[in-house]
Structure formats: structure tokens, C-alpha cells
Amino acid sequence: MVEPQERGESETANLGKPLDPSATRALQGLVSDLREALLVEANRLSDDNYITDDDLVRAYKRLSFPNRDSLEFADAQVVISQAMRENRLFEWVSYGMAVVLFLFGLVLLGVGAAPGDAATRVGALSGGSIVEILILIPFRFVINSRRHNIALRMLGLILNRVDDPKKVAPLLKDTFLAVVLGKAQFNVVK
Numbered sequence: 756m757v758e759p760q761e762r763g764e765s766e767t768a769n770l771g772k773p774l775d776p777s778a779t780r781a782l783q784g785l786v787s788d789l790r791e792a793l794l795v796e797a798n799r800l801s802d803d804n805y806i807t808d809d810d811l812v813r814a815y816k817r818l819s820f821p822n823r824d825s826l827e828f829a830d831a832q833v834v835i836s837q838a839m840r841e842n843r844l845f846e847w848v849s850y851g852m853a854v855v856l857f858l859f860g861l862v863l864l865g866v867g868a869a870p871g872d873a874a875t876r877v878g879a880l881s882g883g884s885i886v887e888i889l890i891l892i893p894f895r896f897v898i899n900s901r902r903h904n905i906a907l908r909m910l911g912l913i914l915n916r917v918d919d920p921k922k923v924a925p926l927l928k929d930t931f932l933a934v935v936l937g938k939a940q941f942n943v944v945k
Contacts, residue, residue, distance in 0.1 A: 762925065765894075789818075793814050794806070794814075796814035797811045797814035799814075800817070818891050835907050835911045838907055842900045843900075845900050846896075846897050849893040849894070849897045849900070852893040856886055856893070860883045860886035860889075862885075863880075863882045864880060865883075866879040866883075867879035868880075881941075903935055906930055909930065910927070910930070913926065913927070
């Protein structure tokens with residue numbers, strides 16, 4: 756077994772410069788973290804009950820040289836799917852509100868059309884008309900929910916195809932301002 760002092764000397768021989776004691780501790784911590792990440796990735800890639808040398812090599816290649824296909828976008832996709840489910844629920848509640856308002860408006864218009872007291876008829880007709888106009892509010896919520904779902908789908912597509920996160924930041928900001936807040940911001944390049 757190699758003593759830590761001897762290992763430190765051989766590492767400095769490879770680097771050409773001696774390591775500071777704090778750098779040695781930091782290096783040991785980083786090596787430990789990298790070893791753990793390598794074992795976790797190899798365990799995920801392993802098909803057998805044991806981690807083989809081939810699993811370690813594949814894990815090393817995935818950690819060292821990630822490509823777009825091997826990168827994990829599961830977290831972003833889970834968040835997007837959850838947001839879309841919440842928007843669907845909001846959309847169905849809006850449809851329910853529209854149906855209730857429509858039926859209530861029809862009842863009021865029916866009461867207003869039926870023979871009876873003139874004051875009741877006028878009140879029911881005007882109330883029914885107002886309630887029928889209020890149907891537009893739930894439909895506005897449905898339209899906004901659909902716009903947000905489209906923006907979320909676009910966001911998922913962008914996140915799956917982006918190479919550099921810094922390139923997508925301005926696009927995400929503009930999309931958020933335009934879709935969610937309704938503030939379109941167009942930068943014209945001459």
C-alpha cells in the first residue's frame with residue numbers, strides 16, 4: 756500500500772509544482788466526489804448485479820464527455836408536465852364556471868320572458884343579460900391557460916435542444932414577458 760506522503764510526492768512529480776496543503780485536501784475531496792458520481796452513474800448503467808469495468812468506462816465517458824442525448828432533462832420535463840396538468844385543471848374549472856353561468860343566465864332570461872310582474876321581468880332580463888356577458892371571463896381564463904400550455908411546450912422543446920444555457924436565457928425572458936405577462940418586447944436587429 757502506498758503511503759499518503761509518497762502518493763502526494765508522485766502527484767507533484769506529475770504536475771511539476773508541489774501542492775499546497777489546502778489544495779491537497781481539496782483534491783482529495785474532489786476525487787472522492789468524482790468517485791461517488793462515477794459509481795452512481797456506473798450503477799445506473801449496469802445491467803448485472805455487479806458493476807463491471809465496462810460499466811465504469813461507459814460511466815466515465817458519459818460524465819466526461821456528455822452529449823445532448825445523454826444529458827438528463829427529466830427534472831425540467833417533470834416540472835413542465837406538472838404545470839400543464841395544473842393548467843388543465845384550471846381550464847376544466849373555467850369550463851365548469853362557463854356552463855354554470857350560462858345555465859344561470861338562461862334561467863334568469865326564462866324568468867324574464869315568462870308573464871308576471873314587470874319589475875321582476877326587467878330585473879331578470881337585465882340580470883340574465885349581465886350573467887351571459889360574464890361567460891367571457893372563464894373563456895378568457897381558458898385562452899390564457901392554452902397560451903401558457905403552448906409556452907410550456909415550447910420551453911420543453913427548447914430545453915431539450917439547447918447546447919448552451921446562456922444562449923437560451925434571453926429567449927426565455929422574452930417568452931415569459933410575452934406569454935405570461937403579455938408584454939411583447941421585440942428587439943430589431945439592423
